[in-house]
Structures are given as C-alpha cells and as structure tokens.
Amino acid sequence: MARDAGRGESHGRGAPGRPKKRSGVLGVALVRASAALAVAILVFIVGYIMLRGARLMTPRFLFGSPEKMGREGGIFPSIVGTVVLTLSSVAVAAPLGIGTAIFLTEYTREGLFSRIVRFGTESLAGIPSIIFGLFGFLFFVIRLGMGWSILSGSLTLAAMMLPTIVRTSEEALRSVPDIYKETAYALGASRWQTVTSVVLPAAMPGIITGVILAMGRAIGETAAVIFTAGSSLRLPKSIFDSVRTLPVHFYILAREGISFENAYGTAAVLITAVLLVNLAAYYVLYRVSKRRAGGI
Amino acid sequence: MKEAMEKPSSQVKAKVVARDFRLYYGDFMALKGLNAAFPDRSITAIIGPSGCGKSTFLRSINRMNDLIKGTRVEGEILYEGKNVYDPSVDLTWLRSRIGMVFQRPVAFPLSIYDNVACAPRVQGITKKSELDEIVEWSLRSVGLWDEVKDDLKKSALGLSLGNQQKLCIARAISTNPEVILLDEPASALDPIATLKLEDLMWTLREKYCLVIVTHNMQQAARASDYTVFMLGGEIVEVGPTRQVFTNPKDPRTERYITGKLG
Numbered sequence: 200m201a202r203d204a205g206r207g208e209s210h211g212r213g214a215p216g217r218p219k220k221r222s223g224v225l226g227v228a229l230v231r232a233s234a235a236l237a238v239a240i241l242v243f244i245v246g247y248i249m250l251r252g253a254r255l256m257t258p259r260f261l262f263g264s265p266e267k268m269g270r271e272g273g274i275f276p277s278i279v280g281t282v283v284l285t286l287s288s289v290a291v292a293a294p295l296g297i298g299t300a301i302f303l304t305e306y307t308r309e310g311l312f313s314r315i316v317r318f319g320t321e322s323l324a325g326i327p328s329i330i331f332g333l334f335g336f337l338f339f340v341i342r343l344g345m346g347w348s349i350l351s352g353s354l355t356l357a358a359m360m361l362p363t364i365v366r367t368s369e370e371a372l373r374s375v376p377d378i379y380k381e382t383a384y385a386l387g388a389s390r391w392q393t394v395t396s397v398v399l400p401a402a403m404p405g406i407i408t409g410v411i412l413a414m415g416r417a418i419g420e421t422a423a424v425i426f427t428a429g430s431s432l433r434l435p436k437s438i439f440d441s442v443r444t445l446p447v448h449f450y451i452l453a454r455e456g457i458s459f460e461n462a463y464g465t466a467a468v469l470i471t472a473v474l475l476v477n478l479a480a481y482y483v484l485y486r487v488s489k490r491r492a493g494g495i
Numbered sequence: 496m497k498e499a500m501e502k503p504s505s506q507v508k509a510k511v512v513a514r515d516f517r518l519y520y521g522d523f524m525a526l527k528g529l530n531a532a533f534p535d536r537s538i539t540a541i542i543g544p545s546g547c548g549k550s551t552f553l554r555s556i557n558r559m560n561d562l563i564k565g566t567r568v569e570g571e572i573l574y575e576g577k578n579v580y581d582p583s584v585d586l587t588w589l590r591s592r593i594g595m596v597f598q599r600p601v602a603f604p605l606s607i608y609d610n611v612a613c614a615p616r617v618q619g620i621t622k623k624s625e626l627d628e629i630v631e632w633s634l635r636s637v638g639l640w641d642e643v644k645d646d647l648k649k650s651a652l653g654l655s656l657g658n659q660q661k662l663c664i665a666r667a668i669s670t671n672p673e674v675i676l677l678d679e680p681a682s683a684l685d686p687i688a689t690l691k692l693e694d695l696m697w698t699l700r701e702k703y704c705l706v707i708v709t710h711n712m713q714q715a716a717r718a719s720d721y722t723v724f725m726l727g728g729e730i731v732e733v734g735p736t737r738q739v740f741t742n743p744k745d746p747r748t749e750r751y752i753t754g755k756l757g
Contacts, residue, residue: 382601385559386666387590388617396613401604 237316245470252467260464265432269448270458274465276434280442284349284428285417285437288356293410296364299442300406304363304372305394324362332333332426333361340427347429347441354419357426360413367409371402404487415473421446445469510704511556511593512537515570518548518555520563527552533674533721538705540719540736540743542712544751549708550710553676556706557593560587562568574674580598589639591618593674594667599683600659602651607643610662612649614669633665637695657688661695675699677707681714693718712752716740718723724748 263273299316307313332408335355345351375398383393399406421444429441430451443451445465509532518526526548527597533539541549551560556581560566568756572657580587603610611630620626630647634640639661643654660680667675677696681689696705696718709715715722715736723741724732724747732748734740743749 368655378597378599378601379603381559381562381593382597382603382663383613383617384562385557385590385595385597386614386617387670388613389587392617396616397603 202488207316208276221281245474246464248463248470252463252465255460255464256467256471260461261468264434268457269432269452269461273447274448274461274468276432277445277448277465278468279471280349280435281418281427281444281446283438284352284356284424284442284444285414287349287353287415287438288360289410289414291353291357292360292364292413296361296410297368297406298367299361299365300372301394301399303369305390305398320362320365323358324366328359328420328428329339329422331355332423334358335423345429346439347427349428349435349438349440352424352428352442352444353438356417357422358415359423362410363416363444367412368402368406371405371409372398374405375401393477404484408480408484411476411483415476415480416445418473418476419446419469420444421450425450445472503507508535509533510574511706512573513552513555513570516552516572517569518551518556518560519569521565525562525728526555529730529735531723531730533704533706535673535704536700536702537720538697538700538707538718539721539723540715541706541708541723541725542710542715542751543725543731545710547725549723550678551577552725553678553706553708554595555676556676557590557595562587587617592672593676594670594672595676596667596678596680598659598679600656600663602654602659602662604650604652606648607651607654607662608647611666611669613668618648618670628641629669634662634668634725636668636699637661637665639665644698655688657684657691660688660692664695664699668699672703674704674706677705679708679710681709681711689714724751726751 260273261278262275265277266272299320303316305311332355335351335358335443339345339354340352342399343351345354351439379397379401380393383397424444425447428444428447430447431441432442432443433440435442446469449462449465449469452458452465513529513531516526516529516569517524526714530551538619538649541553543549554560556572556574556579560568572580574589574593603613603660605613608630611633611635613627615626615629620629631640631644639658642658646653651659660683663751664675681692684692693714696707699705700720707715707719718737722732722734722736723730724745726741726744726747732743732745734744739748740752743752
C-alpha cells in the first residue's frame with residue numbers, strides 16, 4: 200500500500216494526467232523525429248555530393264588549371280579566388296561590424312539612433328543575395344569603375360556579412376558580465392580602456408565564432424559574386440582581377456552543361472571547405488572555453 | 496553620538512572622512528547625512544541589515560555610484576583632506592588611490608599576470624620590467640606568489656575562488672593605493688577561504704586603511720578594529736569593534752547584534 204502510494208506520487212503531480220503523459224510521449228517522439236530528419240537531410244546532401252564528387256578530389260584536380268572551359272583540368276584558380284575573396288571580405292567586414300557592435304553596446308543608450316543602426320543592419324540581413332549582387336554590379340563595378348574584380352566582389356560580400364557579424368558581436372559583447380566593467384572602472388579605467396582591455400577580450404571567442412560563421416556563408420555565396428567578381432578562369436594577380444569562385448564555377452559547369460562530373464568535384468571541394476571552416480569555429484570556441492574553465 | 500563618531504580620528508590619523516554625506520537616487524535619499532572617519536592602518540567594518548545603505552556608502556568613497564544614473568550627492572567625503580566629489584578630482588587617480596574588491600571574485604578571463612597588470616597599465620605603465628615587478632610585488636603581498644609564479648600565463652579562472660579573491664586584492668593594491676574598500680569580500684567563499692582572507696586583511700592592515708562591508712556579524716567582530724552600524728540610510732553607532740559588540744550605546748545596535756533586528 201505504502202509502496203503504491205509512493206509510486207503514484209513519483210509519477211508526478213498530474214495523477215489524473217494520463218492523457219497529458221501520453222501527449223508528452225507523443226511530443227517527445229515528434230521532436231526526436233524532427234531532429235533525426237534534420238540530421239538525415241544533412242547527411243543525405245553531403246553524402247550524395249561526396250559520393251559523386253569525392254573521387255575527383257585528386258591533387259591534379261585541386262592544383263591543376265582548368266582546360267576547355269573547365270571540362271577538363273583542375274580548379275586551382277577557383278580555389279585561390281574563393282580564399283582571397285573570402286579573406287578580403289572578412290578584412291573589410293570584421294572591423295566595421297565589430298566597431299558597430301561596440302558602438303551599439305557600449306557607447307549609446309537605446310535611442311532613435313541606435314534603433315536606426317540596428318534596424319538598418321537587420322534589414323540588410325533580409326535582402327536576397329541577388330539584390331546585393333545587382334547593387335554591387337551597378338555601384339562598385341560600373342559606377343566606381345572597379346570592374347569585375349576581387350575588390351568589387353569582396354566589398355559586396357562584406358556588406359552581406361555585416362549583419363551577421365554585427366549581431367553575433369553585439370550578443371557576445373552584451374554577454375560580458377557588468378561586474379567586469381564595474382571592476383575595470385574601479386581600477387580607474389576609462390570607458391575606452393574598459394572596452395579594449397576587458398570587454399573585448401572577454402567577448403572575443405563569441406566574436407571570432409560569429410566572424411568565422413559569416414565567412415562560411417561568404418564562401419558559398421554565388422549570386423552576389425557572379426555579378427561582382429565575374430567568372431574569369433585565370434589565376435588572379437591583383438585585387439583588380441576577376442576571379443571565378445568555387446560556387447560560381449560549379450554553377451557555370453552545371454548550368455551550361457559543360458561537365459557534371461567536374462561540377463560535383465567542385466561541389467565536394469566547396470562542401471569540404473565549408474565544413475572545415477565550421478569546424479574551425481567550433482574548435483576556437485572549444486579551445487577558449489576549455490582554457491577559461493581553468494586549464495591550470 | 497557625534498563624539499563617538501570622531502573618536503577613531505582622534506586616536507589615529509583618518510584617511511577618509513565623511514561629513515554630512517547625503518546620496519539621492521532621484522528623489523529618494525538613500526544616505527541621510529553620514530558622518531564617519533576611517534582611520535589609517537586599521538580595519539573598519541560597516542554592518543547593518545540589507546538595504547541599510549552600507550554598500551552604497553562604501554561605493555560612494557571611490558565614486559562607483561557615479562555609474563548609476565540619477566544619483567546626486569550632498570556633503571563631502573574627504574580623502575587626504577580633499578573632497579572626492581570636487582570637480583577637479585581625476586577619477587583614474589582617485590580609484591588608483593582607493594582600491595576596491597567586490598562580493599564575488601571578479602577575475603577577468605585573462606592570464607593571472609594580465610589580471611594584475613591591467614591595473615597599472617590603466618595608469619599608463621607599459622614598461623615590461625616595471626610591470627613584472629609590480630605583478631610580483633602585488634602577488635607576494637597577498638601571499639599568492641609562490642603558488643602561481645610558474646603559472647602566470649595561465650587563465651586566472653582556473654584558480655580556486657579563494658585564490659581568485661586574493662588575486663583581486665593583489666590587483667587592487669597593484670596601483671599602490673592607501674585605502675582598500677571590500678564589499679562583502681567573503682560572501683562567495685567557504686569558511687576556510689574566508690578565514691584565510693581575514694588573515695590577509697590583518698596583514699594588509701599594517702599598510703592600508705581597510706573598509707569592509709559585511710553582513711556576517713562574526714566576521715565584523717573577528718576582523719575589524721572599528722565598527723560602523725547603519726540602519727535605514729543612517730549611521731546609528733560608531734566605535735571600537737569590541738565596544739560596539741560588547742557594550743553598544745544604542746538599543747538598536749544591541750538588538751541588531753543579538754539578532755532581534757534586521
């Protein structure tokens with residue numbers, strides 16, 4: 200008897216809650232299934248492309264020059280183009296985005312101006328990438344006469360990355376405990392010193408993760424790049440040269456039916472690159488959090 | 496009562512003196528005309544129930560309340576005879592002379608070395624050899640040097656809470672202050688770490704004027720020379736700790752100390 204009573208109690212507050220419990224089971228099953236499905240989709244896409252493209256990832260393909268419009272040969276210029284374009288867009292977007300985030304979190308109270316800045320960056324995030332491409336084409340390529348080049352492409356990509364970097368940096372900066380700032384002030388630090396010597400270092404892992412994730416998106420960007428960086432198959436010599444990034448190369452190979460085999464090879468390289476970048480982001484976060492948890 | 500308040504200052508030189516100090520949050524008067532003197536080379540404990548204004552009073556001394564919008568002060572807090580609220584006072588200077596240690600150990604997510612060195616750096620010291628010297632001296636002063644000297648590059652967050660709080664004290668004294676304000680410094684520590692911290696306070700007492708806010712009555716009784724008892728934004732009683740605890744003049748002090756108030 201006593202045992203029964205105890206068991207009844209342990210089953211929860213809802214004694215007449217049998218149907219409730221069943222709906223809980225159903226709910227858990229549903230969320231489990233969604234999670235499994237999400238993973239399955241990812242595995243399927245990555246697996247399918249890798250299955251068709253991985254065998255092409257030979258040194259000759261990776262480090263060779265394309266021949267016959269990419270029907271034969273390798274993709275080396277596209278790899279170089281993608282790396283250079285991505286890095287230069289980060290070089291533009293990261294300082295700008297982190298600066299904006301510092302301004303929003305540390306140097307302004309919630310007001311009309313900060314709301315305008317935040318609204319602006321968030322609107323930027325909602326604009327389809329092809330619009331960025333069109334804008335970049337009209338403004339950088341034509342109006343400023345930069346032509347199809349790494350410069351035009353990276354400035355356009357930077358504008359696209361900006362919202363992500365601003366938002367993640369802002370979040371990272373806001374999550375720095377107020378007591379850190381207070382302590383810095385108590386040591387006589389000015390606001391600027393507090394930001395640079397305490398707040399920024401404390402927020403760095405979050406900021407770096409945000410930047411790397413934005414980079415991952417930039418690597419795969421196609422529409423904005425094809426309009427602004429062009430599609431030259433030559434190895435770029437300066438930032439004023441046009442490049443054909445991996446996704447653009449893939450798009451052209453597939454769209455124009457040049458070589459589906461090489462298209463899948465390119466896609467495999469691209470996916471590997473994106474996965475590596477994401478892994479790098481998690482590695483940074485893991486290293487830093489481990490060190491912070493006390494690696495003495 | 497006025498006599499009692501100024502008694503400490505007549506015995507030892509007072510480092511910090513509050514004169515009819517009032518602090519307002521908007522229209523609300525949080526500190527209602529405080530008079531107290533904090534003598535050099537001794538520990539003064541400020542006690543009182545939650546919300547009595549003891550932390551606010553402590554934070555008024557190095558002007559930390561300036562950070563809160565809508566605060567306004569009247570009266571004076573004198574450090575070295577000068578009103579800290581005088582417009583000519585440089586806050587960086589003031590806070591380098593009056594160090595502060597908070598409730599929870601606030602170790603920055605930086606190395607042990609940088610945690611201490613950031614304070615002199617704020618004061619404009621950048622020379623490596625000079626910083627090295629300050630870091631070593633500060634860590635030695637709190638008895639942490641031997642334990643961490645080989646781990647200076649490691650994260651401070653790996654230290655135990657007790658050692659983190661010592662590190663915070665090392666940082667607070669690295670700018671060579673004369674006054675150290677401690678805002679319930681042991682509230683996050685276990686009893687053993689608390690006793691070690693109190694030992695450290697007794698050592699530091701040789702050189703500094705320490706002011707500690709505590710809600711732990713035993714701690715105040717154990718680890719202070721003078722006691723200030725506050726209630727509702729006012730100072731009720733000031734005196735040598737022994738006297739306040741064994742023979743309080745005000746019945747409210749007695750009731751608080753015996754646990755019948757607050």
